Structures are given as C-alpha cells and as structure tokens.
Amino acid sequence: KNQVEQSPQSLIILEGKNCTLQCNYTVSPFSNLRWYKQDTGRGPVSLTIMTFSENTKSNGRYTATLDADTKQSSLHITASQLSDSASYICVVSGTNAGKSTFGDGTTLTVKP
Amino acid sequence: EPEVTQTPSHQVTQMGQEVILRCVPISNHLYFYWYRQILGQKVEFLVSFYNNEISEKSEIFDDQFSVERPDGSNFTLKIRSTKLEDSAMYFCASRRAPGQHNEKLFFGSGTQLSVL
Numbered sequence: 518k519n520q521v522e523q524s525p526q527s528l529i530i531l532e533g534k535n536c537t538l539q540c541n542y543t544v545s546p547f548s549n550l551r552w553y554k555q556d557t558g559r560g561p562v563s564l565t566i567m568t569f570s571e572n573t574k575s576n577g578r579y580t581a582t583l584d585a586d587t588k589q590s591s592l593h594i595t596a597s598q599l600s601d602s603a604s605y606i607c608v609v610s611g612t613n614a615g616k617s618t619f620g621d622g623t624t625l626t627v628k629p
Numbered sequence: 630e631p632e633v634t635q636t637p638s639h640q641v642t643q644m645g646q647e648v649i650l651r652c653v654p655i656s657n658h659l660y661f662y663w664y665r666q667i668l669g670q671k672v673e674f675l676v677s678f679y680n681n682e683i684s685e686k687s688e689i690f691d692d693q694f695s696v697e698r699p700d701g702s703n704f705t706l707k708i709r710s711t712k713l714e715d716s717a718m719y720f721c722a723s724r725r726a727p728g729q730h731n732e733k734l735f736f737g738s739g740t741q742l743s744v745l
Contacts, residue, residue, distance in 0.1 A: 551734070560633075560720050560736030561672065606672065616685045619672040 519544040521609050521620035529626045534597055538623045540590040540607030552581050552592045553606045555622065561606055564592070597627045631655040635721050635737035642711055642744055650706045650740045652721030661704045662722040662734070663696065665689070672720065678704065711744045718742075 521542045530536050542550070549568045553561035565574040565581040567590070573582050578601075580593045594601055604622040611617075634653040642648050654661050663675040676686040678696055695707045704723075708715055718739040724732045 553736075558718075558739070558741075560722075560738050562736070563733050566733060608672075616674050616677060616687070619674075621671045 519609070519611070519618045521607055521618045523605075523607050523620035523623050525623060526621070527624040527626070529628060530597055532597060532599055532627050532629050535593065535595045536597060536625065538592045538594075538605050538607075538625070540592070540609075540620055542588050542590070542607070542609045542618070542620075544588075544609040544611055544618050546611050547585060547588075548610045550581075550583055550590050551608045551610070551617075552579070552590075553608060555604045555606055557603075561608075564605075594625075597625075599627050599629060601625060602627045631735065633721055633723055633735050633737035635719075635740050637740060638738065639741045640743070642742070644713060644744055645710050648708050648711055648742065650708075650719050650721075650742070652704045652706070652737055653702050654704055654721065654723030655725075655735055656702070658723035658725050658735070660684075660724045660726070661696075661698070663706045664720040664722060664736075665717040666720065666739075667717045675706070675719075708742075711742075713744050716742055716744045 524539045551566045552564040555561040564579050567574050567583045569585050578595045583590045604624050606622040607620040608617045636651045661678045664672050666672045674687050676690045677684045693709045697705050718741050720739045721737040722734050724734045
C-alpha cells in the first residue's frame with residue numbers, strides 16, 4: 518500500500534532558528550515528490566517539486582532534498598519567521614500528479 | 630500569481646440534500662482535481678478530470694459524487710444526497726498540462742461543507 522510518513526508530527530521553534538522536517542514514502546512507481554505549506558483553513562500552496570533525478574530543490578528559505586534510493590525527503594527551513602507557522606505536507610505521486618498520496622503533515626509553530 | 634477560485638467558502642446543508650461546490654480553475658489549465666480534507670485528517674484525492682472526462686477517481690468518489698465542466702470556466706463537484714460523513718473541506722486544484730510530472734498544482738482556498 519502506498520504510504521507517506523512524516524515526522525515529527527509537530528514542532529515548535531523560536532523565530533530565526535532553522536528546522537528540518539522529514540518524509541518517508543513507499544509509493545511505487547514514483548513520479549515526483551512535492552512539499553506544500555498549508556495555513557489553517559486554506560488550500561495547500563506548493564513549495565517544491567522534485568522528480569526522480571533531482572536531489573535538491575530550493576525556494577527561498579525552503580530547501581528540499583530527495584533520496585530516491587532510500588525513499589526519503591526532507592524540507593529544511595532556514596531563519597524561520599512567524600509566518601512560517603503552518604502545516605507542511607509531503608505529497609508523493611506515482612504516474613499521475615493528481616492521484617497522489619498525502620502525508621499527515623508536520624505542524625510547525627514559530628514563536629517569537 | 631494566478632489563483633483557483635472556489636465558491637462558496639462555507640456551505641451548510643441538511644443530510645440527504647444535494648450540494649454543488651463550484652470552482653474556477655486557472656484559465657489556461659487543462660487538468661482539474663477535487664480533494665477533500667476531513668477535520669484533523671490528511672488531504673484525500675477524490676477525482677481528476679481532463680478533456681471533459683474523469684481520468685482517475687478514488688474509492689471515496691462513489692455514485693453519490695459527480696463532476697462537471699458546464700462551460701469554459703467552471704468545474705463543479707456535486708454530491709447528490711449528502712451524508713454526515715461528507716462534512717469536510719473540499720479543495721479544487723488545477724494544473725496546466727497533462728503528462729508533465731513536475732507541473733505545479735494550484736489549490737483553491739476550499740469550501741467547508743457542513744452536513745447537519
């Protein structure tokens with residue numbers, strides 16, 4: 518069964534600090550892995566997209582890594598801001614980017 | 630940045646009633662999706678739609694659900710006879726091109742459906 522496991526479930530950090538979120542998956546075949554940021558009551562917003570051949574992708578203060586051999590990805594946030602407080606969701610797609618498997622998300626809280 | 634628009638933002642209905650959730654995808658997008666998120670749970674795929682037909686659907690998307698693109702701009706999700714367990718946030722999403730696995734998927738802000 519295709520699964521996406523994220524850790525930690527929740528995380529609290531101080532403003533300005535860095536953090537790393539983890540995603541392990543068992544989706545096969547593999548097409549791409551996406552990280553989304555979801556604010557409470559809002560739709561997910563795409564942060565990064567990585568295909569099989571990509572090891573790292575950056576979007577501002579967000580850097581995602583992918584190890585397709587071990588089926589692991591991470592999302593690193595540098596110099597966190599209060600506005601980074603949200604749920605971060607890892608989504609893995611097989612052959613169709615729509616029928617994807619979503620992780621449960623990591624709830625990040627950034628405190629002043 | 631272009632946006633996917635969903636209306637209404639909140640919908641309250643009685644069990645057994647029909648509801649139609651509306652979405653306006655980004656204008657040059659060709660692939661459309663519906664997802665739902667039950668409170669406190671993960672986002673779940675419902676259906677994808679391309680070239681005026683369903684391309685994939687999940688086991689959640691049973692005979693009570695249907696989708697339609699009635700004109701060149703709207704994409705709707707209909708639930709024929711709502712059940713309590715249909716209460717969730719429903720997200721519409723779209724992307725530009727089929728077959729491009731690194732295409733960005735754009736989500737709307739969602740419609741919160743409450744079935745009483």
